[in-house]
Amino acid sequence: xxxxxxxxxxxxxxxxxxxxxxxxxxxxxxxxxxxxxxxxxxxxxxxxxxxxxxxxxxxxxxxxxxxxxxxxxxxxxxxxxxxxxxxxxxxxxxxxxxxxxxxxxxxxxxxxxxxxxxxxxxxxxxxxxxxxxxxxxxxxxxxxxxxxxxxxxxxxxxxxxxxxxxxxxxxxxxxxxxxxxxxxxxxxxxxxxxxxxxxxxxxxxxxxxxxxxxxxxxxxxxxxxxxxxxxxxxxxxxxxxxxxxxxxxxxxxxxxxxxxxxxxxxxxxxxxxxxxxxxxxxxxxxxxxxxxxxxxxxxxxxxxxxxxxxxxxxxxxxxxxxxxxxxxxxxxx
Amino acid sequence: xxxxxxxxxxxxxxxxxxxxxxxxxxxxxxxxxxxxxxxxxxxxxxxxxxxxxxxxxxxxxxxxxxxxxxxxxxxxxxxxxxxxxxxxxxxxxxxxxxxxxxxxxxxxxxxxxxxxxxxxxxx
Numbered sequence: 001x002x003x004x005x006x007x008x009x010x011x012x013x014x015x016x017x018x019x020x021x022x023x024x025x026x027x028x029x030x031x032x033x034x035x036x037x038x039x040x041x042x043x044x045x046x047x048x049x050x051x052x053x054x055x056x057x058x059x060x061x062x063x064x065x066x067x068x069x070x071x072x073x074x075x076x077x078x079x080x081x082x083x084x085x086x087x088x089x090x091x092x093x094x095x096x097x098x099x100x101x102x103x104x105x106x107x108x109x110x111x112x113x114x115x116x117x118x119x120x121x122x123x124x125x126x127x128x129x130x131x132x133x134x135x136x137x138x139x140x141x142x143x144x145x146x147x148x149x150x151x152x153x154x155x156x157x158x159x160x161x162x163x164x165x166x167x168x169x170x171x172x173x174x175x176x177x178x179x180x181x182x183x184x185x186x187x188x189x190x191x192x193x194x195x196x197x198x199x200x201x202x203x204x205x206x207x208x209x210x211x212x213x214x215x216x217x218x219x220x221x222x223x224x225x226x227x228x229x230x231x232x233x234x235x236x237x238x239x240x241x242x243x244x245x246x247x248x249x250x251x252x253x254x255x256x257x258x259x260x261x262x263x264x265x266x267x268x269x270x271x272x273x274x275x276x277x278x279x280x281x282x283x284x285x286x287x288x289x290x291x292x293x294x295x296x297x298x299x300x301x302x303x304x305x306x307x308x309x310x311x312x313x314x315x316x317x318x319x320x321x322x323x324x325x326x327x328x329x330x331x332x333x
Numbered sequence: 334x335x336x337x338x339x340x341x342x343x344x345x346x347x348x349x350x351x352x353x354x355x356x357x358x359x360x361x362x363x364x365x366x367x368x369x370x371x372x373x374x375x376x377x378x379x380x381x382x383x384x385x386x387x388x389x390x391x392x393x394x395x396x397x398x399x400x401x402x403x404x405x406x407x408x409x410x411x412x413x414x415x416x417x418x419x420x421x422x423x424x425x426x427x428x429x430x431x432x433x434x435x436x437x438x439x440x441x442x443x444x445x446x447x448x449x450x451x452x453x454x455x456x
Contacts, residue, residue: 018348099353300455326430
């Protein structure tokens with residue numbers, strides 16, 4: 001049996017394929033997550049005229065291994081007055097729902113966990129579970145800072161969820177399908193950021209807020225809330241909340257690439273998977289950039305941006321797109 | 334859609350979720366053997382700027398958050414309807430789009446009302 005036959009055999013069995021794809025995806029996400037912590041710290045160092053991590057390994061690249069060892073060996077604290085079950089369950093809910101969302105990300109035409117018919121809607125649904133996990137953490141901690149951070153997180157998520165979904169609807173209108181694979185295949189001739197400039201800007205801002213990145217990282221503003229909703233977490237539990245945030249960020253950058261920058265569509269000379277990974281990592285670095293370049297907004301400013309600017313803009317974008325599609329201008333896609 | 338297709342397309346997402354939960358538990362495991370465990374009554378007090386906490390953490394919270402939550406429900410339901418329209422927008426053409434614009438117009442009126450009633454003001 002050669003490799004292609006073996007791949008097709010695995011692909012045809014959903015159970016076997018699910019297990020293998022989940023393992024590969026986990027390994028990929030965790031290695032990119034570990035690497036992106038190093039990239040973020042080096043990138044921050046570059047932007048702030050300092051060196052960043054240098055001690056562990058060449059150029060400090062093994063820093064995340066040292067962090068991992070530190071996290072594993074820390075005491076595990078569970079607040080005795082809090083809701084212990086909820087407290088322990090929160091990181092697991094956060095990570096597992098986000099990993100489940102990763103199952104519909106197509107790395108290439110054939111490398112996709114499952115090409116479900118509701119595609120992007122499932123991804124949005126899984127994204128909306130993460131504020132619930134954050135609230136579980138805030139509620140279970142029995143700490144005012146945690147609860148405030150969790151409430152702010154929910155307020156922010158609710159404000160940016162609608163512009164995010166509306167700018168995705170504008171893409172779906174042009175393609176006529178919710179399957180992410182077909183959305184990418186529709187970008188054969190032109191990438192959608194050129195056809196949807198307004199939607200792209202709204203989406204980019206909203207995905208910053210979704211992933212809880214500065215300038216919208218209200219839920220963990222270190223200076224006022226001491227770290228926000230995960231302040232009572234320690235050791236590996238804290239590590240898991242950070243893992244959840246990084247997976248959120250990685251999925252967000254994948255979504256930017258899939259919806260607006262042609263997914264695995266390439267310029268040749270490399271396989272599609274490699275192109276997708278390269279584009280995703282460029283998007284990841286650009287998403288990290290804003291954290292070190294733009295100061296944090298206040299909570300009222302964030303909510304204003306969501307409701308008073310992005311929501312009307314995304315409705316305008318949808319109306320324009322809808323009118324053009326209904327008149328048949330985009331039938332060539 | 335038959336049961337077989339349904340299960341075969343939704344089994345991988347389920348397995349991904351299970352794998353995500355499993356990796357959390359696996360990552361938690363090795364720490365059990367090496368981490369210290371020194372409980373202390375002072376350590377159990379909720380962390381609050383070095384002073385003793387004055388009230389319960391779970392108390393009254395600002396109504397603002399609930400106001401936005403209610404607005405969110407209105408618009409989120411709108412978005413779900415929009416997904417249904419988006420899939421067949423090209424087939425139903427301009428008539429469908431005009432009907433949809435009335436739907437959006439009503440919701441925009443709702444937004445304008447909320448805006449005018451200062452429901453979108455934080456302070």
